[in-house]
Amino acid sequence: MRGREWSRPVRPARREVLSAVPELEEGRPPLLFVPGFGHGAWAFAEHWLGHVASRGFPAYAVSLRGHGGSEPAPEATLRAYAHDVVQVAASLPRQAVLVGHGAGALVVAHALARYPARGAVLVAPVFGGWKVLGAALRRNPAGTLPAVFGGPLRLNRGQLFSRELPDEEARRYVGRLGRAGRRAQWALLGEPEAEPAVGAPPVLVLGSPDDRVVPASTLTRVARRYGSAPLLFPGMGHDLMLDARWAEPIDAILDWLEKEPVAR
């Protein structure tokens, strides 16, 4: 029974979806990338989308409402974000694999309860809670504190990237960051527990032990929830898809997909 959900449907919003489709359709499941708070679909278009397509998987990335090229939505909730993901996933020609990054992984976890994905990948998942807040406050008090009171969350380059990434590029990426809805940011504090996923999809968790947003213990905890251990990429920042060695994690994801029965 989801009476409340039915009686108050999410208000539709225009969404930006970027895609890269392989030239030859090989019947592989499409990947749908969900960026974290502040990021837009552009973060994946930079490197990952093209790379995924070159390995024969159709790749799509959505900007959650209020992010990137999607419609502004200052009052967006976590549920609205999950709705965006499910809407895009259902519009794809085949059953999709959802890939969420950062808080986008939390959105994916919620979307999994409303859409039977072929599989799911949680990249450096931010599932909220006091521990993540504590880490963020320690690393970047000026950028984090306003978010607690409903202001924007400003992440700095030290949190997101490793030192290997050229300074200029890092500054460009940080400049493109937007902000998530106030209510969705607050939702992170409450550590919202996602309903169990429908259709029992296989879930892969990966991250970096040197991530300054997600503590390694959180990675392990999230992975355990899905009955696995996290795949680690030392020496990388939080934004694995933009960092200098972006190719390693995405290759690992695609290898996993090829090995799992999901890539039938």
Add this chain to the structure above:
Amino acid sequence: MSTSTDHGRPDPEATSPAANSDGRPVSDRGDTVCVIGAGASGLTAIKNLREHGFGVDCYERETGVGGAWNWRHDRSPVYASTHLISSKPFTQFPDFPMPDSWPDYPHHGQLLSYFERYADHFDLRSHIWFGTEVVRVEPVEGDRWDVTTRSTGGYGPERTARYAAVVIANGHNWSPKLPRYEGLEEFRGEIMHASSYKDPAQLRGKRVLVVGAGNTGCDIAVEAAQQASRCWHSTRRGYWYAPKYVLGRPADQVNDSLLALRVPLRVRQWLYHWTLRLTVGDLTRFGLPKPDHRVYETHPIANSQLVYYVGHGGIGPVPDVARFHPYAVELADGREIDPEVVVFATGYLPRFEFLDASVFGDSAGAGRPTLWLNAFTPGHPTLAVAGLLQPDSGLFTLSHWQTVLFARLLQARRDRPERATAFASRVRERAGERYSGPVKDSSRHWFEVGHADYLRAIQRALVELEGK
């Protein structure tokens, strides 16, 4: 998932030969489940059974998916202007939302494309045998089933395959129910059942009598008011005509916000009467009969336009038909009217012509099976009916959860037989349960369920089955 997910298509040579009671060969399909019909309920049955790791063979007599909602099918009851009467959140499959860009009440063509996308998205078509109809379904020992099929239209040889379980999703809106009236044979005008009504051009410029105040009857009456030279609308009793929008939102969404708060039926009825009084007011001033029941006691009619056209004089409300004369129709109040076309929007009856009626505990053959949750048969734990419901809301959510429950039941039979046995005894105990408030007794309400009550019942059944 197990490796038995994909058996592919039945290949009589690769499977072990067995023989049925007539001595004809039967190909054994192992753990595969047979789904009859690739309409809305059949599709969700395939998808959910596959998701739970079962192989599925689906037989569909037509050449496309969508069942009743595919207007190309000869058994489809839809007409050109059919729109949904429940809004999107209630109509869609709970795990495959309709696009945000669609209207609140989509058109039947959109619904068909929705089913086609559902079938493609979850790759269901490779499990469906199109153009194949089911002739017989017979129980055999070990709770298995022999399903005999042939090409639609009766050409070609019959083939029999043995399945571990059967889901019947053949729909219940294709076998017209025609009432008997005295003198109907002598009537010289045109008579049609709503199932053969496709387009308002059939009524243009004619004098039309529409019999029946279901959602179809009201739609046709409205179209007749626009196209025909004259329109009468005959109803057995007064009904509550619910608008599609109240308080600026789709009416069923407003209703469900009350249901979510578990507002009792009496209070909801009172609120409903009060809302209607404020908007359309007292309908008896138009000559419509006063409803002899409270709202929610008959299947809801969602039609904003009927009252509007009655107000314009386009529709003349008349009482029940008493008898037919060669050139006139006599009404219950003694009046005579002279329609050229009579459209019977008098509903449909379910039919399971391939199944022995005793399997369903319907020895009278009236077409009304005795089931639990309108899906499970006492004594036949591997048989389920999907979508045999008249919900006061969208059907597809309900048939989705029905088939999820059935898939979990089949899993339990394999992994935890004691739970499946307990489930079977609950089926025996509770067969025939109803999931709605009091309703008027009529074949129209045989399968009437309140969607909230019904989903709660399914949820309880799921929890009991899995013991969480």
